[in-house]
Amino acid sequence: MQEMANVFFYGKKYSVPADLTIMAAMEYSGYRLVRGCGCRHGFCGACATIYRIKGQNELKTCLACQTQVQDGMYIATLPFFPADKRNYDMEEISPKQRVMMDLYPEIYSCIGCNACTKGCPQSLNVMQYIAYAQRGDFEKCAEESFDCIGCGICTSRCPAGISHPMVGTLARRLTGKYIAPKSEHLKNRVEEIHSGAFDELIEQIMEKPITEMKELYNNRDIEK
Amino acid sequence: MYTAEMLESIKKVEATRAQRLGVEPRRMTAEEKEELLKKFHPDYREDGFQEIKVGPNKGEKAPFELGTLLHSNSRILNVPIDLNKVDYDVDVLVIGGGGAGSSAAIEAHAAGANVMMVTKLRIGDANTMMAEGGIQAADKENDSPQRHYLDAFGGGHFAARPELLRRLVMEAPDAIQWLNDLGVMFDKDKDGRMITTHGGGTSRKRMHACKDYSGAEIMRVLRDEVWNRQIPVVDFTAAVELIKDDRGQAAGAVLQNMETGEYKVARAKTVIIATGGAGRLHYQNFPTSNHYGATADGLVMGYRAGAPLLYQDTIQYHPTGAAYPAQIFGALVTEKVRSVGAMLINVDGEAFMHPLETRDVAAASIIRECTERGKGIKTPMGYGVWLDTPLIEMLHGEGTIEKRIPAMLRMFLNYGIDMRKQPILVYPTLHYQNGGLEIGGDGFTKVIPNLLVAGEAVGGIHGRNRLMGNSLLDIIVFGRNAGKAAAARSKEIELGVMNLDHLQKYAEELENAGLHTGSVSPMLLPNYTFSMPR
Ligand SMILES: Cc1cc2nc3c(=O)[nH]c(=O)nc-3n(C[C@H](O)[C@H](O)[C@H](O)COP(=O)(O)OP(=O)(O)OC[C@H]3O[C@@H](n4cnc5c(N)ncnc54)[C@H](O)[C@@H]3O)c2cc1C
Ligand code: SF4
Ligand code: SF4
Ligand code: FES
Numbered sequence: 123m124q125e126m127a128n129v130f131f132y133g134k135k136y137s138v139p140a141d142l143t144i145m146a147a148m149e150y151s152g153y154r155l156v157r158g159c160g161c162r163h164g165f166c167g168a169c170a171t172i173y174r175i176k177g178q179n180e181l182k183t184c185l186a187c188q189t190q191v192q193d194g195m196y197i198a199t200l201p202f203f204p205a206d207k208r209n210y211d212m213e214e215i216s217p218k219q220r221v222m223m224d225l226y227p228e229i230y231s232c233i234g235c236n237a238c239t240k241g242c243p244q245s246l247n248v249m250q251y252i253a254y255a256q257r258g259d260f261e262k263c264a265e266e267s268f269d270c271i272g273c274g275i276c277t278s279r280c281p282a283g284i285s286h287p288m289v290g291t292l293a294r295r296l297t298g299k300y301i302a303p304k305s306e307h308l309k310n311r312v313e314e315i316h317s318g319a320f321d322e323l324i325e326q327i328m329e330k331p332i333t334e335m336k337e338l339y340n341n342r343d344i345e346k
Numbered sequence: 347m348y349t350a351e352m353l354e355s356i357k358k359v360e361a362t363r364a365q366r367l368g369v370e371p372r373r374m375t376a377e378e379k380e381e382l383l384k385k386f387h388p389d390y391r392e393d394g395f396q397e398i399k400v401g402p403n404k405g406e407k408a409p410f411e412l413g414t415l416l417h418s419n420s421r422i423l424n425v426p427i428d429l430n431k432v433d434y435d436v437d438v439l440v441i442g443g444g445g446a447g448s449s450a451a452i453e454a455h456a457a458g459a460n461v462m463m464v465t466k467l468r469i470g471d472a473n474t475m476m477a478e479g480g481i482q483a484a485d486k487e488n489d490s491p492q493r494h495y496l497d498a499f500g501g502g503h504f505a506a507r508p509e510l511l512r513r514l515v516m517e518a519p520d521a522i523q524w525l526n527d528l529g530v531m532f533d534k535d536k537d538g539r540m541i542t543t544h545g546g547g548t549s550r551k552r553m554h555a556c557k558d559y560s561g562a563e564i565m566r567v568l569r570d571e572v573w574n575r576q577i578p579v580v581d582f583t584a585a586v587e588l589i590k591d592d593r594g595q596a597a598g599a600v601l602q603n604m605e606t607g608e609y610k611v612a613r614a615k616t617v618i619i620a621t622g623g624a625g626r627l628h629y630q631n632f633p634t635s636n637h638y639g640a641t642a643d644g645l646v647m648g649y650r651a652g653a654p655l656l657y658q659d660t661i662q663y664h665p666t667g668a669a670y671p672a673q674i675f676g677a678l679v680t681e682k683v684r685s686v687g688a689m690l691i692n693v694d695g696e697a698f699m700h701p702l703e704t705r706d707v708a709a710a711s712i713i714r715e716c717t718e719r720g721k722g723i724k725t726p727m728g729y730g731v732w733l734d735t736p737l738i739e740m741l742h743g744e745g746t747i748e749k750r751i752p753a754m755l756r757m758f759l760n761y762g763i764d765m766r767k768q769p770i771l772v773y774p775t776l777h778y779q780n781g782g783l784e785i786g787g788d789g790f791t792k793v794i795p796n797l798l799v800a801g802e803a804v805g806g807i808h809g810r811n812r813l814m815g816n817s818l819l820d821i822i823v824f825g826r827n828a829g830k831a832a833a834a835r836s837k838e839i840e841l842g843v844m845n846l847d848h849l850q851k852y853a854e855e856l857e858n859a860g861l862h863t864g865s866v867s868p869m870l871l872p873n874y875t876f877s878m879p880r
Contacts, residue, residue, distance in 0.1 A: 143673050149874040156604050160471030161637045163677045209574045291570050295529025303538030311485040311519040320491045327492045328508045339500030344549045
C-alpha cells in the first residue's frame with residue numbers, strides 16, 4: 123500500500139501519495155495548472171507557495187515543484203505577486219551608488235526584519251544582498267543574489283515593499299557589463315572574425331566531402 | 347535517503363574511487379559507437395515512431411506522439427474566428443518567450459520595428475531558463491570557428507546543414523560578446539579570461555558558463571532587457587494557428603488566452619516561431635528535463651501551414667537525468683558535472699565508459715549497462731547508474747561543487763543526498779528536439795514567405811545530434827538574426843487579405859488519408875491531472 127498524506131489546497135482536503143511534490147499532488151488531485159507552473163524543476167520561480175502545518179504557528183514558504191507534501195499541510199499558491207520593476211537603459215546607467223537611489227530608493231527603507239531571507243526557497247541571504255545594494259557594492263550583491271530564481275516570495279514578505287529580485291538583477295547586470303574584467307581573447311576573436319580572418323578557412327571545411335570530414339573528425343586532437 | 351541495496355553498491359563505488367582517480371577511461375571507436383547506437387538508442391526503436399501520412403514530410407518517420415499531433419485537426423477548425431477584427435497589428439510577431447524569442451524581440455526592437463511577443467506561460471517559463479551547463483564559442487587562442495564546426499558536424503553525424511552551422515560557429519563569439527555587454531555574468535578569472543571547460547564531443551575547452559545557472563542568467567538578462575525596452579509581452583497566451591494571406595505569405599496568428607479561452611487575432615508582417623522543444627510529449631514514455639510548455643506547438647502550426655520539418659525523427663536523450671529520488675525523476679543533471687570530473691559507474695563500481703562521449707552515445711551506453719549487461723542499480727522507477735560526484739572535489743578541491751554546480755547540489759540536498767559525499771543516480775531523460783522546421787541560412791522558412799523560425803523549433807542546425815552548449819548558442823545567434831531579418835523584411839511587406847484556409851485544406855488531407863486521432867493540436871499543455879507525475 124502506498125503511503126498517503128492529507129493535504130489542504132486552499133483549505134479543501136485531499137488525500138495524496140506522500141512522496142509527491144506539492145505540484146504533482148495538486149495535479150494528482152485533479153488541478154490542471156496554467157499559472158504557478160513553469161519549469162517544474164526549480165529554475166523559473168513560477169511556483170511560489172505558502173503553507174502551514176496544521177497546529178503549528180510558523181508560516182512556511184517553498185517552491186511547489188521542489189517540495190514534498192507533508193501530512194496536515196495547508197497550502198496556498200502564490201503564482202503572482204505585484205513586484206515593481208523600474209526601466210533603465212543599460213548603456214546610460216553606470217555602477218555608481220546613485221543608481222540604486224534613483225531606481226530603487228525603497229531599499230533604503232529596509233527595517234532589517236529578515237523576513238525576506240527566512241522566506242527564500244533558494245536559501246539566499248536576501249537581506250544581505252539588499253544591504254550590499256544600499257552600499258553600492260554591486261559585485262557582492264550580484265554574487266549573493268546569483269542563485270535567485272525570481273519567485274517573489276521575499277517581495278511578498280517585505281514590510282518595506284522592496285522588489286528584491288529586480289534589485290538583484292540590476293546589480294548583476296551592472297556587474298556583468300561594467301565591473302567584471304573585460305575578456306581580451308573574446309574581443310580579439312570577434313575582431314578577427316569581423317575582419318574576415320576565418321572566411322576562407324570556414325569555406326574550405328564546408329566544402330569538404332563527408333568521407334574527408336569523417337576522417338578529420340575521428341582523428342582530431344582533443345585538448346586535455 | 348538511499349535504500350540498503352543502493353548503499354551496498356555505493357561501497358563498491360567507494361572502493362574503486364582511489365584507483366580510478368586521474369585515469370581516463372578509453373573512448374569508444376567509431377565502429378563501437380555505431381553499433382551501440384543501433385542497438386540501444388531510443389531513436390532506433392521502430393515502435394517509438396510512426397510514418398507521417400500527410401503534408402510536406404509525408405512518408406517520413408516521426409516520433410509516435412508527434413506523429414499523432416501532426417495527424418490531428420486544428421483546435422480551431424470549427425471555431426468561428428473573425429479575421430476582420432484585428433486585435434494586434436504589428437511588424438514582427440514573436441511566438442515564444444524563451445531565449446530565442448527574447449533575442450529576436452530585442453533585435454527587432456533595436457532595428458526600429460513594431461514588435462510584440464506572445465507566450466504561453468510567462469516570459470522566461472521556457473527551456474532556456476533551465477539550461478545549466480553552458481554555451482559554446484571558439485574564442486580562445488587554441489580554438490577556431492572551423493574547429494567548432496568540425497566538432498558540431500561530427501557530433502551531429504555529419505548531417506547539419508552547412509549554411510546553418512557556419513552561421514552558428516562564425517557568430518558565436520559575437521553572441522557571447524553581446525550577452526556580456528547586456529550584463530550576463532560569465533564565469534571569468536581575475537584577468538577576464540573566460541573559464542571554459544569541455545562538453546561531450548568538444549575538442550577544445552570552449553564551454554562558457556554562469557555557474558550552473560547559465561540559461562537562467564542569460565534568460566533573466568534577456569527578459570530584463572525586453573522589459574526595459576517595453577516591448578509588449580502578451581503572456582498566458584498561446585498562438586494556436588498561423589494566419590496566411592491570399593498570396594500565401596505568413597500574416598499573423600490566432601491567439602488564445604490560456605486562462606479565459608478567449609481568441610484574439612494578431613496581424614503581423616513577419617512571424618517568428620520560437621516555441622522551443624517537445625519534451626512534454628514524453629516520447630517512448632521517457633521522463634523529461636523540459637519545461638511545462640514544451641509541446642512542439644510551433645512544429646505543428648508551421649507544418650499545418652505547409653512548412654516542412656527536418657530531422658523530426660531524431661531526439662536527444664540526455665544521458666544523465668535524475669533517476670532517484672522519485673520527486674526529481676527526469677530532472678536534468680547537467681553535463682557539467684561530468685565536465686568537472688564526475689565519472690559514470692555501474693553497480694559493481696566499474697567505470698564502464700568515458701564520461702564525455704557525445705550524448706547519444708552516453709545515453710545508449712547507460713541504457714545498455716542497465717539492460718543487456720544487467721549492471722544498473724535498481725530504483726523504484728526502474729534503473730540507474732552512479733555518477734560519482736565526490737571525485738570532483740578530490741580532483742579540484744573542497745568547495746568546487748558548491749561553487750561550480752550549486753543548483754545540482756541544492757536539488758539533491760533537498761532530498762537529503764549530499765553529492766559532495768555520496769554519488770548520485772542517473773538515467774537518460776528526454777531532453778532536446780534535434781529536428782524541427784527547416785530554414786535557410788537567412789532564418790526564413792523556404793516555402794512560406796515572411797515566416798521565420800529560431801531556437802529549438804529549428805531543424806538542421808545541429809544535424810542528428812546536438813552538442814552541449816550549442817543550443818544556448820543557437821538561440822542567441824539565430825534569435826538575433828531572426829529579429830533583425832524580420833524587422834528589415836517588414837519594411838517591404840504589403841499584406842493581402844488574411845485567411846485560415848490552410849486549416850480546412852489540411853482537414854481534407856487528413857480525411858482523405860483516413861486519419862481520425864480523436865484529438866486536436868497543437869497540444870499547448872500536457873495533461874497531468876489525476877495521474878502520477880512524469
Ligand atoms: C534542463 C535543460 C538544460 C539544458 N542545458 C543546456 C546547456 O547547458 N547548454 C545548451 O546549449 N543548451 C541546453 N539546453 C537546451 C536549451 O536550453 C534549449 O534548447 C533552448 O534554451 C531553447 O530555447 P528556445 O528559445 O528555442 O525555447 P524555450 O526556451 O523553450 O522557449 C520556448 C517558449 O515558447 C513558448 N511557447 C511554446 N508554445 C507556444 C505557443 N503555442 N504559443 C506561445 N508561446 C509558446 C514557451 O512557453 C516558451 O516560453 C538545456 C535544456 C534543458 C531543458
Ligand atoms: S531572493 Fe526572493 S525572489 Fe529570489 S529566490 Fe529568494 S525569495 Fe525568491
Ligand atoms: S523583508 Fe524587507 S524590510 Fe525585512 S529585511 Fe528583507 S528587505 Fe529588509
Ligand atoms: S515550476 Fe519553475 S521553479 Fe517550480
